[in-house]
Amino acid sequence: MDSTAHTFKSNALEALGDTRLQDALGRLGHGFPVKRKAAVERMPEFEALRDAARDIKDHVLGHLDFYLERFEARVHERGGHVHWCADAAAARETIVGICRAAGARTVTKAKSMIGEEIAINEHLAAAGIEPVETDLGEYIIQLRREPPSHLIAPAIHLAKGDVAEAFRNEHKQFPGDRPLDEPRNLLDEARSVLRERFLAADVGLTGANMLIAETGSIVLVTNEGNADLTHTLPRVHVVVASIEKVVPTLEDATAVLRVLARSATGQEMSVYNTFVTGPRRPDDPDGPDEFHVVLLDNGRSAMLGSEFHDMLRCIRCGACLNHCPVYRSVGGHAYGWVYSGPMGKVLVPNLIGIENAGDLPNASTLCGRCEEVCPMRIPLPRMLRDWRERQFDRGLGPAPARYALKAWAFLARRPALYRRVTALQAAMLGALGRRRGAFRHMPLAGGWTAARDLPAPQGRTFQQMWSDRGGPRS
Amino acid sequence: MTDSRAATLGAIRAALGRGPLPDQETAALEARLANPAAGVVPGRGRVDAEARIALFIAEAERVSATTARVAGPEAVPAVVARFLREHNLPSTVKLAPDPQVRSIPWSQQSALTVTEGHGEKDDVVGVTGAFCGVAETGTLVLLSGPESPSTLDFLPDTHIALVPAARIFGTYEEAWERVRAERGADGLPRAVHWITGPSRTADIEQTLLLGAHGPRRLHVVIVDARAP
Known part of the structure; x- marks a missing residue:
């Protein structure tokens, strides 16, 4: 998918004026965050579970080569195949190749963010193979030909009327005047349409929430059961997963699962957690004959050891999106690429380059809510500041911001001058703003004052008041 | 490559x-x-046997599963027949070829028509035997295989799962321990399913609806050992 991350500001402006989107985002605010809070309150050990989950991922990242090799060996022992792919193009080619070899006409898919990242649907379609998304939200946005707007609720930006319209346009096999007013009607229709697709598919393509080195298993987490029909019914199961998804043991995977659903939807546990190990066994009455794991790097190894290393702990729960004041104002599409919200702002520049990421690192108030709720304790605000620094170092920010920062840096390195200039500024602005207490307009800060008033200072700087009170000088 | x-x-x-x-x-x-070492294990599931069963029932019902507890295998057919009647469901039932399920005297209930096999397109009610239950979250653990086809857990509209009361453990870690003990260290089947309630989605306007792609109903029958 082509990125529009570089036009975040205009994307965001458009989103703010979209009343249907704003209604949907309002619903989000009353949903996931409230449920997460309740789930956390029911689990006295939650903070300890977060620490444990973080420590597991940190341990893995320090020994990623070892655990990937063990995982691969286990998959081989079980009769599965592992395909190492350095980038999106290699992964696409591999997946299309497996589908072609299987003579596939249709591929059912369980929602996979890596699938979005490598735009696999477009490439399957170009190869004459029909991809069918089976997660309800993902199916809806596939019909509407748009990208997901949330990690775990891809159609969260839509109203039921939008879904009904998409179904009327695409499901021509049903009477045009059928009732589609209620979510229940829409779900029942999707269930019946997709049930046929599940049964007819040649290949099932899933992501993986985790890979387990101990057993060569892949972990699939859904509430709908779509991933299970996707990997059980077709002849071939293909898993696409990025390399940082590996964990050592079943117990380690269990530890991560204990924080995943609680952080994501506020469920104690998702309905279906499935540990898939290899293809169908000789006596099995069902399951695929072939089992393939496509292991994708696509920029992850370059993040190891960098200031963005901790981002590789992310388990894609969506808690940071649900609690972000910016995400909740503009929704996922404004971010312009596959990943949105705080995690997207940190990850996307790593994947498509900071020069293509535009204002993403600045689309944050640095309020810190994302880090507070992140089950893996990823320091997202710190990493956003790191991206801002990199943008500055590479001359990528807007020119006025760069000049202002340079001017500030000049002053900040000269304390005596800094004190004189800020004292003068505080005195002037204090005198000018005494009557109203705030400024409606401010030269050089028109963008800031366009939407709010600038409070007037009281006439003296903090340092002046500190020394008046006899505070020690450091 | x-x-x-x-x-x-x-x-x-x-x-x-x-x-x-x-x-x-x-x-x-x-x-x-x-x-493999257990990490932080919540205290919730670490309780005695009766409290475990009570916790399992409470947690399963919290997520919209229904439960029944019976004194022994001979009581299962009547409970299943009643459940189907109460929900206006057909009385044709597909059974998993599982020793636990086979030990049930199904023929006692002439109201039930039973067949055996893996799950197929038109199956409406499936009955499978769970490997164990986990009280912590009211979760069933099912191991795929000739005796427990995955298709029977997912294709039928109604999933009825049997679990012996003695096999309701407190925590997931105990379940893994039991899998390793009974199946050997390399004994994972093709699929280990943890199932917590019936299938659901909230993808349309965050409205929670049961029965997305998997079963619309999950009924767990907890079977106590026959009195000696």
């Missing part, structure tokens, strides 16, 4: 600022894999 494998592993090692791990460190990691 070999090239990209070497390239990825090489990139990881370069980024971590080292070559392949020294033998001593590899041995420590091998030991960690060979002796």
Whole structure:
């Protein structure tokens, strides 16, 4: 998918004026965050579970080569195949190749963010193979030909009327005047349409929430059961997963699962957690004959050891999106690429380059809510500041911001001058703003004052008041 | 393919600022894999047997599963027949070829028509035997295989699962321990299913609806051992 991350500001402006989107985002605010809070309150050990989950991922990242090799060996022992792919193009080619070899006409898919990242649907379609998304939200946005707007609720930006319209346009096999007013009607229709697709598919393509080195298993987490029909019914199961998804043991995977659903939807546990190990066994009455794991790097190894290393702990729960004041104002599409919200702002520049990421690192108030709720304790605000620094170092920010920062840096390195200039500024602005207490307009800060008033200072700087009170000088 | 494998592993090692791990460190990691340790285990599930069963029932019902507890296998057919009647469901039932399910005297209930096999397109009600239950979250653990086809857990509209009361454990860790003990260290079946309530989605306007792609109903029958 082509990125529009570089036009975040205009994307965001458009989103703010979209009343249907704003209604949907309002619903989000009353949903996931409230449920997460309740789930956390029911689990006295939650903070300890977060620490444990973080420590597991940190341990893995320090020994990623070892655990990937063990995982691969286990998959081989079980009769599965592992395909190492350095980038999106290699992964696409591999997946299309497996589908072609299987003579596939249709591929059912369980929602996979890596699938979005490598735009696999477009490439399957170009190869004459029909991809069918089976997660309800993902199916809806596939019909509407748009990208997901949330990690775990891809159609969260839509109203039921939008879904009904998409179904009327695409499901021509049903009477045009059928009732589609209620979510229940829409779900029942999707269930019946997709049930046929599940049964007819040649290949099932899933992501993986985790890979387990101990057993060569892949972990699939859904509430709908779509991933299970996707990997059980077709002849071939293909898993696409990025390399940082590996964990050592079943117990380690269990530890991560204990924080995943609680952080994501506020469920104690998702309905279906499935540990898939290899293809169908000789006596099995069902399951695929072939089992393939496509292991994708696509920029992850370059993040190891960098200031963005901790981002590789992310388990894609969506808690940071649900609690972000910016995400909740503009929704996922404004971010312009596959990943949105705080995690997207940190990850996307790593994947498509900071020069293509535009204002993403600045689309944050640095309020810190994302880090507070992140089950893996990823320091997202710190990493956003790191991206801002990199943008500055590479001359990528807007020119006025760069000049202002340079001017500030000049002053900040000269304390005596800094004190004189800020004292003068505080005195002037204090005198000018005494009557109203705030400024409606401010030269050089028109963008800031366009939407709010600038409070007037009281006439003296903090340092002046500190020394008046006899505070020690450091 | 070999090239990209070497390239990825090489990139990881370069980024971590080292070559392949020294033998001593590899041995420590091998030991960690060979002796999987439980980490933080919530206290909720670590209670005595009766409290475990009560917790399992409470947690399963919280997520919209229904439950019944019966004194022994001979009581199961009547409970199943009643459940189907109460929900206006057909009385044709597909059974998993599982010893636990086979031990039930199904023929006692002439109201039920039973067949055996894996799940198919038109199956409406499936009955399977769970490997165990986990009280912590009211979760069933099912192991795929000839006796427990995955298709029977997912295709029918109604899933009825039997679990012996003595096999309701407190925590997931106990379930893994039991899998390893009974199936051997390399004994994972093709699929281990943890199932917590019936299928659901909230993808349309965050409205929670049951029965997305998997079963609309999950009924768990907890079977106590026959009195000696």
